[in-house]
Each structure stands twice: as C-alpha cells, then as structure tokens.
Amino acid sequence: MNIYDISNKAGVSIATVSRVINGNTNVSPKTREKVMAIIDEYGYTPNAFARGLGLNSMNTVGILCADSSDPYLARAIYLLERDLRGNGYDSILCCTGYHVKTKQKYLNLVLSTKRVDAVILVGSNFVEVQDEKNQYIRDVAKNVPIMIINGAMDGENIYSVLCDDFRAVYDVTKALIRCGQSNILYLYNSLSYSGLKKVAGYRAAFEDEHLMVKEDYIQYFEGNIIEVKNHLLKLSNKGFDFNAIITSDDNLAIGALKYAKEKGIKIPTELSIIGYNNSMITECCEPELTSIDNKLETVCKNCVSSLMSVFAGDDVPLKTVFSADLVKRGTTFL
Amino acid sequence: MNIYDISNKAGVSIATVSRVINGNTNVSPKTREKVMAIIDEYGYTPNAFARGLGLNSMNTVGILCADSSDPYLARAIYLLERDLRGNGYDSILCCTGYHVKTKQKYLNLVLSTKRVDAVILVGSNFVEVQDEKNQYIRDVAKNVPIMIINGAMDGENIYSVLCDDFRAVYDVTKALIRCGQSNILYLYNSLSYSGLKKVAGYRAAFEDEHLMVKEDYIQYFEGNIIEVKNHLLKLSNKGFDFNAIITSDDNLAIGALKYAKEKGIKIPTELSIIGYNNSMITECCEPELTSIDNKLETVCKNCVSSLMSVFAGDDVPLKTVFSADLVKRGTTFL
C-alpha cells in the first residue's frame, strides 16, 4: 500500500495525497476528507525511507554516551529520549566506551551514515583537556549540530548545556572549611572537563580561605566501590588524617562510606562525606548520602529545547550554565 | 557526492561502484582498486536513506522498555545495544512507561514508521496476564520479529529469552524453609509474567514442603524505598512475625534493609533478606544484599544472536530459558 494505491482509490493524484498527509492547506476540505477516508480504511502509513530520501532527514538524533548502564548517564538518556520523542524525534543510542579513539570511531560512524539530524554527547568525558583531541567533534559539527551535556567546547554548531561544577565544589568546600573541617580529602575518578572544574573548585576554596592546598589530599583514583574502600584504608594506615571527603561521583562516596563502616568511624560526627550527582544510590545506603545535584533534568530539558531551536534556525546560546544544588542528607552536618 | 559522481570520476558505471561498495565479487581487482581510490579521495559514503528505500531496511532495531533509567533495564539496553552494533545494527530506544495503553501506542508508532527490522521488548512487564491484552504484540509480529526479554509469549514470529524465575524463587524459598526460617514474607511489586512466576515459585516451595501458604505473607506493594520501609514497619506493628523476606526486586530489598535498621533488627541473625536482579545497588548497602542473579548478560547475548539467526532465516527456538543463580552476600546465612 503506497501513495499511488491511495491516489487511485481516492481518484486523485499522488500530489494531492501527499498534500493531505503533510497537512498542506491547498486542499479542498472535500478532497481532504475523501483521501483521509481511504487512508484510514486501508491503514496506510507513508514509507519512512522514501520520505527520508526526499527530505534528507528521518527526524532522528544520535545520543552518544560512554556507558549507558551507568545510572547517571542512563537517567540522562531517559530524559533526552522522552523529550526528543515529545518533539517527534527518534533517538539512536550509541555507547562509545571511554577511549577517545572509539568515541571518534563511533561518532564518525553515526554521522557518516548521515542519518541523524543532530548528535547529543552525554557526559563531560567527551571533552578532552588537550583541545586538539577534540578536533574530530568540530569536524562532525560541520555536518550536524552537536549538543554537549555536562561539558563545554567552543566551536561552530556546537552547543553546551551544563551545571557550574566549579562553583558547586567551591561552595561546599568552603562551607566545610568554615565548619572547621579543613582536612578535606578530595577524591575523583575523571579527568574530563567537569572533573577538572570540580578539582579547581576545591583548590579555589582553600585559596580564598587563605589556606594551603595539600596536594596529597587531592586523590585521583579509579576503581569500584570495594577498591575505593581499600584505597582509603591504605591512606588512613599511612597516617592520612581527614575529617571530610568530597567525591566527584556518588559511587566513590559509597566507597568512602564503606571505609568508614569498616574502620568504625562515626558518620557524620567524625567524618563528613559528600557525593556528586545525587543519583538514586544516595538513598540506598545508611546513613543516606549528602550529594551535589547537578540538575540533570533541567539540563536535559534545556538541551532538547535548544536543539529544537537550532533546527528552527533560531538563535541559541552556545553555552548554557545552570547552578547546582546541595542535597543534604545523613552524611554531613551542613 | 553520490554514486554518480564517483562513477564519473572513476570512469565506470554506477553499477560497478555499487558492486565495489557492497563487496560484490564480480569486479576485477584493477577496477575495484580504481574505484576505491576515488571513494577514499572524496570521502564518499553511501546515502543511508536511499539504500534503505531500495532494501527496505536500514539495519535498525527498536528497543522498547518501560523506563530506561531503571538500572536493571539500563544495563539490558547497554548489553543489547553493544551486541546489536557488533552485528552492524543500530538501536532506536523507546521508553513506553508502564501502562498497556502507552506501550501499545509506542509499539505501533515504532512499527508504523516501518523503519525497524525487529523490536526487542525488554522486561517481563510487556507480557500481560490477560492474554487478550497482548494481541497488539502479535499484530506487530506479523510485520517484524519480536524478541521478548524476561518474559514469554506464544505467537508467530515472537521469540522469548528469559531466566527461570519460578525455579529461582522456589529454590531459595525451599532453602530458607529447610534452614528453619519458614516465616517468610514475599514482597513484590509487579504483576508481570515473571512477577507472577516468582510468586508461584514461593507458593510451590511451601506446598512441596507440606506447609500452609499464609496468604497475608504474600504482599503486593508498589512504592519507593522509604514507602517500602514504612509499609514493613506497619506490618510489623500489626503483629506480623517474619524472619525472612524475599523480594521480587533489589529496590524492595533495600527498603526491607532500611526497615531492619530502623527497628534495630540484626541482619542476617534475626532477619534474612533476599533481593532479585543482582543489580549494582546490592553492593551499595550494609550488609551487602544477597540477590538472585537472572543472568542478564547471558540473556541479552542470546537474544541478539537469536535475532541474527531470525534475520538469516535459520530455525530459532521460540523460547529459551536459562537458570538463575543465587549470589550470596551479607543478608543471609545461605
């Protein structure tokens, strides 16, 4: 059943059928009704491929992320897909892993097939510190608009939507210092755009309070919950003394919690812990985890609506920054 | 840059270019090389829409799930996307929510656009108990193969891959009973295919041990972690006496854990808790949660490879059932 069949049965030309389908106004009400009746009767739906060929678009956007099973990214994908679908766009998912090489490969793959109208990069890990490594993204942006969530990058046709991670960590670090807890361990596992912003926030808070930044209190560590716990045990045994831990990620904070449990350290009396992302696991532990909420829903909503504006040819800010919130739970006195 | 441009520059016909692109053997090595050189030089990639129009396929499958931000479903999606891409297929994600009406709407939407080569339904909640409500799935299966993960349904062109949830709960219930813990609360939040299988396993274990099934120990409850906790507190205050809780879901089990914490009940000494899915949150709590692992990775792998067989026209089992594993952690003595 194609447009010719319908046009035959309705006794009109395919052009008229096409006009009816696409809501073109230049059709008499009578004709429209007649055609619609036939369409309904035979349950005709236009062939998406043919339409794609003609319009050079199938209303599809590519969502790229390192690992969609990460709960935080999974939520972002959920929110994006929902809003995109609400605007009539399908989402093609593509998990790239964390290596630049594979990211590049998949971005080019998704694009080279030239079937997506835009690409959304979810997670600041898509923005490399060495800017020349981001060139491949700029290349792709010559063809389709690129939206970056939680990271920022300059470039034509590249739009960034994110939270002010620097400020968030800065504020929380300062607050802890002012509570007298200046032995603050900063634990992070990402050297991405936002990962580095967070560290910078930590440093700046100390500097603004005229305190020395102890470099060995800034710990980069990759590993699962158990490994984080063991790492902290090791640090503690080495004589490290800390009364607060800020992490770049809720998972790390869970590891810190496990460490405290194992050492019999009371929380938050003897140790404050602050996570990042305000993910669902903040409510799975005991006590529940204080965490920085970087407003994922707001960011995703804005991303999609901005993208729609880009499609519409409207002016869209290259960079949109929201502020984060501290969600206070049981692991701090704040 | 299209196939005509390439054919001109290479001094051959478009048919030859097409043959080169598609790896057809009937091309002389010399010609192939010449054409490839031009293709590389101009960075030509075939237009996916045009190709889709001719072949009536763009190598895309639709992945439908109720809520991709659910960590368990998110992991399934991750695994499926990975394996599909490994086979050259893109994944279109579509979150349907939990209502039959919207599921039907989205399934028809994804299909009516006729752009997917198959549909994977992730989660047993797609299979309704009242079989007539599943008719819409059978209707869609007339057009494209349907794969169901974690649920099973009869029907032409419908393939189910799942774990034996009945057996898993049966075994674990029996084990608890034989440890003398026969006051077992069964807590569940899903009336789906697998949800009911699990309950049936619980019942069967009691019957096979010649014990009465206490109906009020089978509790259906929907709600978040806190609500589950409060529900259990209420039950306890009403005089319910239980020394073990089996849940249909890890989240419910976390609620049970919180309940125990609040009441000062020792785990596992005074209360055993067993979750389901072996999701990552099993490792976020204290003590860590014993949980039934329904082999998601195995199931997803099998699903994709079965789908490829379906595409190839090979014989594929309509139903593939794996056995589940109990992963023992800190909330049981088992």
Next chain:
DNA sequence: TTGTATGCGTTATCAT
C-alpha cells in the same frame, strides 16, 4: 567483467 535501465515511495516544482 561491466554497463543500462528500472524500481523503490516519497516530496517538491511547475503547470494548469
């Protein structure tokens, strides 16, 4: 081995 011609099902342009 290579080329010609046609079909795939739309949308859009131009007449009428």
Next chain:
DNA sequence: ATGATAACGCATACAA
C-alpha cells in the same frame, strides 16, 4: 485546488 513529473541515491535484473 489539482495534476504531471522530476528529483532523491541507491540496488539489481538484465543485457552485452
């Protein structure tokens, strides 16, 4: 308001 027809870019049957 409606119709005829040309793109859109590829795959492929058939011819050579």
